[in-house]
Amino acid sequence: xxxxxPYLVIxxxxxxxxxxxxxxxxxRLPSVAELGRDHGVSPSVGARAYAVLVEDGLVISRHGAGxxxxxxxxxxxxxxxxxxxxxxxxxxxxxAEQGAAGTWRHESxxxxxxxxxxxxxxxxxxxxxxxxxxxxxxDDVPVQLATSWEPIAVTGxxxxxxxxxxxxxxxxxxxxxxxxxxxxxxAVERVRSRGATRAEATALGINPSAPVLAVERTYxxxxxxxxxxxxxxVMRGDRWVxxxxxxxxxx
Amino acid sequence: xxxxxPYLVIxxxxxxxxxxxxxxxxxRLPSVAELGRDHGVSPSVGARAYAVLVEDGLVISRHGAGxxxxxxxxxxxxxxxxxxxxxxxxxxxxxAEQGAAGTWRHESxxxxxxxxxxxxxxxxxxxxxxxxxxxxxxDDVPVQLATSWEPIAVTGxxxxxxxxxxxxxxxxxxxxxxxxxxxxxxAVERVRSRGATRAEATALGINPSAPVLAVERTYxxxxxxxxxxxxxxVMRGDRWVxxxxxxxxxx
DNA sequence: TCGAATTTGTGCGTATGTATC
DNA sequence: GGATACATACGCACAAATTCG
Numbered sequence: 001x002x003x004x005x006p007y008l009v010i011x012x013x014x015x016x017x018x019x020x021x022x023x024x025x026x027x028r029l030p031s032v033a034e035l036g037r038d039h040g041v042s043p044s045v046g047a048r049a050y051a052v053l054v055e056d057g058l059v060i061s062r063h064g065a066g067x068x069x070x071x072x073x074x075x076x077x078x079x080x081x082x083x084x085x086x087x088x089x090x091x092x093x094x095x096a097e098q099g100a101a102g103t104w105r106h107e108s109x110x111x112x113x114x115x116x117x118x119x120x121x122x123x124x125x126x127x128x129x130x131x132x133x134x135x136x137x138x139d140d141v142p143v144q145l146a147t148s149w150e151p152i153a154v155t156g157x158x159x160x161x162x163x164x165x166x167x168x169x170x171x172x173x174x175x176x177x178x179x180x181x182x183x184x185x186x187a188v189e190r191v192r193s194r195g196a197t198r199a200e201a202t203a204l205g206i207n208p209s210a211p212v213l214a215v216e217r218t219y220x221x222x223x224x225x226x227x228x229x230x231x232x233x234v235m236r237g238d239r240w241v242x243x244x245x246x247x248x249x250x251x
Numbered sequence: 252x253x254x255x256x257p258y259l260v261i262x263x264x265x266x267x268x269x270x271x272x273x274x275x276x277x278x279r280l281p282s283v284a285e286l287g288r289d290h291g292v293s294p295s296v297g298a299r300a301y302a303v304l305v306e307d308g309l310v311i312s313r314h315g316a317g318x319x320x321x322x323x324x325x326x327x328x329x330x331x332x333x334x335x336x337x338x339x340x341x342x343x344x345x346x347a348e349q350g351a352a353g354t355w356r357h358e359s360x361x362x363x364x365x366x367x368x369x370x371x372x373x374x375x376x377x378x379x380x381x382x383x384x385x386x387x388x389x390d391d392v393p394v395q396l397a398t399s400w401e402p403i404a405v406t407g408x409x410x411x412x413x414x415x416x417x418x419x420x421x422x423x424x425x426x427x428x429x430x431x432x433x434x435x436x437x438a439v440e441r442v443r444s445r446g447a448t449r450a451e452a453t454a455l456g457i458n459p460s461a462p463v464l465a466v467e468r469t470y471x472x473x474x475x476x477x478x479x480x481x482x483x484x485v486m487r488g489d490r491w492v493x494x495x496x497x498x499x500x501x502x
Numbered sequence: 503t504c505g506a507a508t509t510t511g512t513g514c515g516t517a518t519g520t521a522t523c
Numbered sequence: 524g525g526a527t528a529c530a531t532a533c534g535c536a537c538a539a540a541t542t543c544g
Contacts, residue, residue, distance in 0.1 A: 005513060031528055042515045047529075055449055055459065063529050064521030188496035193444035193464040193488035211462040211488070213444040237444035237462070244495045245439035256532065282509055293534045298510075314510050315540030 006041050010049035018058060018069055025071035029059065032067075108132040110152065117149050120218055120230040128152040135203065142204055143239055148231035154182075154221075183222045190216040191242060196234075204236050211237035257292050261300035269309060269320055276322035280310065283318075306458065359383040361403065368400050371469060371481045379403040386454065393455055394490055399482035405433075405472075434473045441467040442493060447485075455487050462488035 004012075017023060030038070035046030050067050053059040060070045111131045118125040129149045136144035195209035204212070218230040255263075268274060281289070286297030301318050304310040311321045362382045369376040380400045387395035446460035455463070469481040 007513075033528075043529095044514060044516085048513080050529090052449070061529065062522080064527080065523075066528065186496050188494070191442055191464070191493040191495065192491075193462040193486075195462050211444040211446050213442070235444075240443075242442040243439070244442065245437050258532075284509075294510095295534060296532085299532080301510090312510065313541080315508080316542075317509065 006039065007045045007048035008052070010035060010039055010041075010046060011052040014049065014053060015056075015058060018053075023069045025069050027069045029067040029069065104134055104136045106132055106134045111149075113149065113151075117230065120216070121149060121151050121227045123151050123153065130155065144233065144235045145200060145203055146231050146233045148229060150229045151227075154226075154228050182228055187217045187219050189218075189242075189244075192216075193237065200234055204234075206236055206238075213237055213240055213242060215242065257290065258296045258299035259303070261286060261290055261297060262303040265300065265304060266307075266309065269304075274320045276320050278320045280318040280320065355385050355387045357383055357385045362400075364400065364402075368481065371467070372400060372402050372478045374402050374404065381406065395484065395486045396451060396454055397482050397484045399480060401480045402478075405477075405479050433479055438468045438470050440469075440493075440495075443467075444488065451485050455485075457487055457489075464488055464491055464493060466493065 014029065023029060029050075030046075032043045032046035032050060035049065036043040039045070050059060050061060054061055054067075058070055059067050061067045109131055111129055112126045113121060113123055113129045115125050117129065118127065121129070123129075129151055132148045132150075134144075134146040134148070135142050136146070192214045193211055194214055196204065196206055196212045200212060201207055201210065206212075213235045215233040215235070216230070217233060218227050220226065221228050265280065274280060280301075281297075283294045283297035283301060286300065287294040290296070301310060301312060305312055305318075309321060310318050312318045360382055362380055363377045364372060364374055364380050366376050368380065369378065372380070374380075380402055383399045383401075385395075385397040385399070386393050387397070443465045444462055445465055447455065447457055447463045449459050451463060452459040452461065457463075464486045466484040466486070467481070468484060469478050471477065472479050
């Protein structure tokens with residue numbers, strides 16, 4: 001049996017006093033210098049102890065001001081659903097349910113499919129696609145980025161070539177595809193957790209390598225099984241939770 | 252303008268020599284002591300410099316052996332599926348499809364539900380639950396952690412109180428619940444991307460705050476709508492992708 | 503097989519910078 | 524502006540892991 005390190009002793013002592021109710025959310029905690037004096041060690045040990053609690057999300061530190069007990073209010077999470085019935089305007093509707101104002105910016109251009117995109121769309125590399133870049137905002141703050149690709153072979157010669165122009169703008173993939181008689185059914189989603197790239201971090205207002213939820217979403221034509229749209233969606237890890245499946249009703 | 256800190260000077264010097272090709276993947280780099288002598292500082296500064304490069308993923312450190320240039324090999328991704336038909340022994344079967352040997356360790360104990368768990372299970376705080384901690388290994392390397400909770404009110408008085416003991420060990424939630432006549436249907440999953448806690452990082456062999464995929468999975472009794480099992484699953488972000496939905500067949 | 507040398511990891515103290523009040 | 528408080532940088536001592544003769 002070895003003695004636990006002093007900084008861990010102090011951290012666990014504080015943890016117990018916090019969860020025990022001696023300190024409540026918002027309370028100011030002892031300074032690192034006080035902590036060191038109380039335990040007969042140098043201030044750096046107290047700072048190390050607080051670092052543990054900050055990492056655990058129990059405490060927040062404010063430079064020059066002190067350490068405070070973190071409230072239990074979960075940073076309001078926006079929810080992204082995977083629905084059996086694909087709905088229209090998925091993003092705006094989703095954030096509206098959270099009480100925020102959802103808007104987005106977009107930019108479309110024709111391009112040729114690279115190897116990865118072609119693979120996902122089941123077409124040959126170099127075939128023409130319509131690429132659209134989205135930035136989604138909740139209350140004017142960027143919270144989500146997306147890039148979508150649709151084969152021109154599917155949408156060409158129709159009113160919906162440009163996803164966000166004309167009479168069918170902003171209604172979502174499922175509804176737009178219905179216009180040309182395509183039933184897309186439920187999307188297939190591949191979900192990863194990774195660090196934000198520098199560009200994503202800048203766009204989302206987070207630090208590079210901060211965790212993001214990266215979703216690769218593909219819609220298929222239910223009748224033919226052919227992919228009709230694929231997209232890369234990137235969301236701030238601290239603000240989004242993706243929900244799959246539905247809670248059964250209780251009789 | 253301020254002078255950059257010595258540890259950063261050393262780190263950038265090394266970074267340039269690595270990307271410049273002086274060191275190639277697998278090469279052993281100077282020890283922290285050498286680095287300190289070369290730059291006229293203490294070894295801890297060299298160690299700090301390496302910490303930067305390790306965090307950037309450019310270098311790996313081996314305790315007692317040295318620092319090495321990291322290869323660019325992208326780690327093969329294991330896949331986790333969300334299936335319409337809940338299968339038995341989900342983990343072992345999943346990794347077997349990837350050509351790895353899946354095993355797990357576990358530890359069960361009775362406990363009382365805390366506020367969050369009670370909420371998720373639809374029971375009162377303090378009611379008894381069976382808590383089981385899992386560590387999943389692929390080829391003996393930990394790749395996934397899980398903690399599950401089942402209300403004793405559901406499993407009590409049956410052969411399946413202990414999830415991993417007796418004749419029904421290791422068969423997964425869905426199959427075990429069938430034994431007592433409960434149809435759990437499809438789980439509801441809430442997926443987040445966040446940084447690994449210190450404990451998770453140690454268990455998974457990754458750096459603290461490296462991205463992980465955190466899944467909150469709950470099974471419901473289809474007949475009554477009551478939750479029968481909930482679990483927190485944590486996976487290495489660089490090794491797992493969660494797939495939801497199935498690709499339609501092409502006629 | 504074993505032990506000494508080498509190397510990285512951890513813990514902690516001190517000095518200094520910077521933000522807050 | 525002064526006092527207080529946290530953040531960063533660095534040096535040192537010791538522990539743990541590895542390597543090699």
